[in-house]
Structure formats: structure tokens, C-alpha cells
Amino acid sequence: MRISYSQWIPNESATAEDRLRQLLDLFSQILLQTSGDVDESLEWMRYLDEQYQIFGPNMTLDMFVDDLKKLGLIEEDENALLKPTNKAIQNIRRDALLEMFKSLRKAPSGAHDTPHTGSGIERTQNTKNYTFGDQASNIDFTQTIQNAQKRNLRDLDTTDPNSPTSEPGGGWGVESGDLHLTEEDIEVYETEHLTSCATVLMIDISHSMILYGEDRITPAKKVALALSELIKTKFPKDQLYVVTFGDEAKLITVNELPFLEVGPFHTNTRAGIRLARQLLKRSGNVNKQIFMVTDGKPSAMFEDNGRLYKNSFGLDPKIVNKTLDEALACRREKITISTFMVAQDPYLIGFVEELTKSNHGRAYYSGLNDLGQFVFVDYVRNRRKKFPGRGD
Numbered sequence: 149m150r151i152s153y154s155q156w157i158p159n160e161s162a163t164a165e166d167r168l169r170q171l172l173d174l175f176s177q178i179l180l181q182t183s184g185d186v187d188e189s190l191e192w193m194r195y196l197d198e199q200y201q202i203f204g205p206n207m208t209l210d211m212f213v214d215d216l217k218k219l220g221l222i223e224e225d226e227n228a229l230l231k232p233t234n235k236a237i238q239n240i241r242r243d244a245l246l247e248m249f250k251s252l253r254k255a256p257s258g259a260h261d262t263p264h265t266g267s268g269i270e271r272t273q274n275t276k277n278y279t280f281g282d283q284a285s286n287i288d289f290t291q292t293i294q295n296a297q298k299r300n301l302r303d304l305d306t307t308d309p310n311s312p313t314s315e316p317g318g319g320w321g322v323e324s325g326d327l328h329l330t331e332e333d334i335e336v337y338e339t340e341h342l343t344s345c346a347t348v349l350m351i352d353i354s355h356s357m358i359l360y361g362e363d364r365i366t367p368a369k370k371v372a373l374a375l376s377e378l379i380k381t382k383f384p385k386d387q388l389y390v391v392t393f394g395d396e397a398k399l400i401t402v403n404e405l406p407f408l409e410v411g412p413f414h415t416n417t418r419a420g421i422r423l424a425r426q427l428l429k430r431s432g433n434v435n436k437q438i439f440m441v442t443d444g445k446p447s448a449m450f451e452d453n454g455r456l457y458k459n460s461f462g463l464d465p466k467i468v469n470k471t472l473d474e475a476l477a478c479r480r481e482k483i484t485i486s487t488f489m490v491a492q493d494p495y496l497i498g499f500v501e502e503l504t505k506s507n508h509g510r511a512y513y514s515g516l517n518d519l520g521q522f523v524f525v526d527y528v529r530n531r532r533k534k535f536p537g538r539g540d
Contacts, residue, residue, distance in 0.1 A: 171207075180244075180373075245373075276335065352392075353410050364516060365408065394416065397423040415444045440486070448467065
């Protein structure tokens with residue numbers, strides 16, 4: 149594994165608590181890169197201390213390990229080997245989410261809104277005339293009172309001066325010094341429909357994800373961890389599936405993400421899309437989407453007899469056509485595929501262009517540093533679906 153670090157510059161004014169927090173953040177990053185191997189992560193911490201004195205004069209590695217145990221971040225398994233706890237995994241997800249959102253531009257607050265107004269529960273800044281069934285909590289009182297005042301003034305201009313309570317049109321009137329409302333005065337805030345969504349995040353774990361010393365799998369894992377934390381904390385009604393694909397496709401749990409490793413695999417994109425489509429079909433959700441993070445063209449597929457057919461040279465028409473068939477099936481089932489390419493291989497770009505055309509999906513080339521921003525921006529944008537409101 150290849151890891152690059154800049155020189156550690158200690159903050160002399162930092163408190164012991166600040167220093168410990170910085171060390172915990174560093175340990176969390178290394179733990180993700182070592183796929184959850186605590187012993188290897190601590191060895192890297194030891195090496196960094198030897199080179200840059202990261203623990204400072206008042207702490208040792210053994211003291212840091214004790215702190216990790218006291219904080220409930222590591223524990224011993226049945227074989228007396230150290231392993232990360234569920235709390236440590238949750239911290240990794242949270243840190244990944246915070247890191248991803250640092251790159252996002254500021255936008256109005258909201259959660260999974262659609263661009264269509266109706267009888268939802270999220271207010272917009274626009275108002276409309278009250279209709280039967282609108283919630284009283286959504287009344288715009290300022291605009292309602294202004295409407296009543298304007299109407300009362302109009303009515304006063306047309307009434308008999310000797311009869312201040314009379315009103316030509318009948319109904320509610322105005323008593324001297326009082327303001328009466330009619331139904332036509334009331335305005336309510338328009339609301340947005342909040343939707344739920346089922347998402348499959350496909351992660352390429354073929355050998356090329358760490359080829360030539362370039363770590364592409366760690367950023368992909370960070371995105372998956374951040375997306376899972378976003379859904380768990382902010383959109384708990386959403387569904388998130390994580391699917392890995394190499395020679396074969398496999399559904400994994402969110403807790404397995406930090407331990408994800410690349411293998412000596414080919415890229416069976418067809419198997420990944422097929423499994424994702426099956427999961428989304430079973431979810432029963434009206435909004436369905438696939439995010440695929442990959443750095444290579446499809447190079448493998450299972451034949452009808454179960455044998456793995458492989459061809460790493462160029463674009464094999466047999467593999468490509470079967471993979472595009474899955475993309476078309478997704479399109480028929482209203483599943484959009486967004487592909488995030490973390491490499492500029494011309495064969496990959498050529499394939500993704502055909503995939504996007506077949507599925508009517510989206511494709512992005514993103515540098516490894518921008519991967520999180522692209523995924524999160526598209527995640528929020530993709531969830532805008534039209535649901536008929538009252539009167540639509």
C-alpha cells in the first residue's frame with residue numbers, strides 16, 4: 149500500500165485535548181486506508197512518530213493505544229487481536245461526511261425537496277390563496293392581514309358612510325376600528341413534496357483500482373461511507389445498498405465498507421448492474437437510482453453456463469453488448485445510472501458514452517479529490533421527482 153504524507157508541523161499552542169483529537173483524526177484516516185487493520189494502522193502511527201514526532205513530548209504510542217481503548221474505538225477479539233469497534237466505524241462515516249461537505253457550495257437549507265408544489269410538508273417562500281385542506285400552520289399571517297386591510301379599505305370606499313358595517317357583497321364586514329377576515333384574504337405558504345429514494349452505490353474493486361500505486365479505492369470508500377452516514381442521519385426513510393463488483397457482484401453492509409479491499413479481479417460491470425437492478429426492484433420505491441464508481445471498462449461477464457468469460461483487451465463486443473442490455477433494462481424500470489469515472493482510459497470513456505446513451509443516464513469524469521462533491525450534488529439533484537398535488 150502506498151501512502152504519502154506531508155511533514156507534521158505541531159501546533160505548540162494546542163492543548164492535550166486538541167492534540168489527541170488530531171491524532172484520532174489521523175488514525176481514522178489511516179484505518180480507512182488499511183481496510184480496518186488496527187495493527188498496521190498503529191505501525192504507520194509509530195513510523196510517523198519516528199519521522200515527525202507526532203505524539204509530542206508527553207505521549208507515547210502505548211498511551212495512545214490506551215486512549216483508543218478507553219474511548220471505545222478499538223477492542224480485542226477472541227484471538228486477542230485488536231479490531232475497530234462499531235463506534236470507530238461510525239466515526240469514520242461521520243468524518244467522511246464532514247470531509248465531503250467541506251467541498252460543497254453553500255445552498256439553501258432543505259432535505260430531498262422536489263421542484264413541484266402541492267400538499268407536502270416543506271415550506272417554500274411562495275404563497276397561494278387558501279383552499280380547503282391546506283394546513284393552518286402554513287398560513288402566511290403577514291400577507292393575510294395585508295390582504296384584509298386592502299380589502300377593507302376598498303369596501304369602505306364603496307359603502308354608505310352612515311352604515312360602516314354594511315358591505316355591498318354581503319358576508320363578513322368591517323366594524324369601526326375592527327379588522328375582519330374573509331376566506332379570500334387568507335394566503336398560505338406553498339409546500340414541497342418530500343420524497344424517499346432507493347440508491348445503489350456500486351464500487352469497482354477490480355485490480356486496477358490500486359494499479360501503478362494510485363489509490364482509487366480509498367476515495368471511493370470515503371464516498372460510500374459519507375453517503376451512508378448522510379442517509380442514516382438526515383434521510384432515515386431512504387434505502388442505501390452498497391454493491392461491490394470485480395469478477396462477481398456482491399451486496400455488502402455499511403459496516404463492511406471500511407474493510408473493503410481490492411482483489412485480483414476483472415471488471416464484471418454487467419453483474420454489478422444486474423444485482424443493483426434486482427435490489428432496487430425489490431425495494432418497491434418509486435425513486436430508484438444507481439451510482440457507479442469505476443476506473444475501467446467491463447472486462448468480464450458470466451455466461452449462461454455460469455462460466456466467467458474474461459477479456460481485458462479493448463472493448464469486447466460480447467461483454468459490452470450484454471452490459472448495455474442491463475442498462476436498457478434499468479431504463480425500462482426507470483432506474484437512472486450515474487457513472488463516475490476516476491480514470492481517463494479511452495476504452496472506459498467510449499463504453500460509458502454508450503452506457504449513458506442506452507440508459508439516458510449521466511456520466512462524469514472526476515478527479516479523486518472531487519469524487520465526493522460530484523456524488524453528493526447528484527444525489528440531492530436526482531431525488532427531485534414529480535408527485536401530483538391537489539388540483540394538479
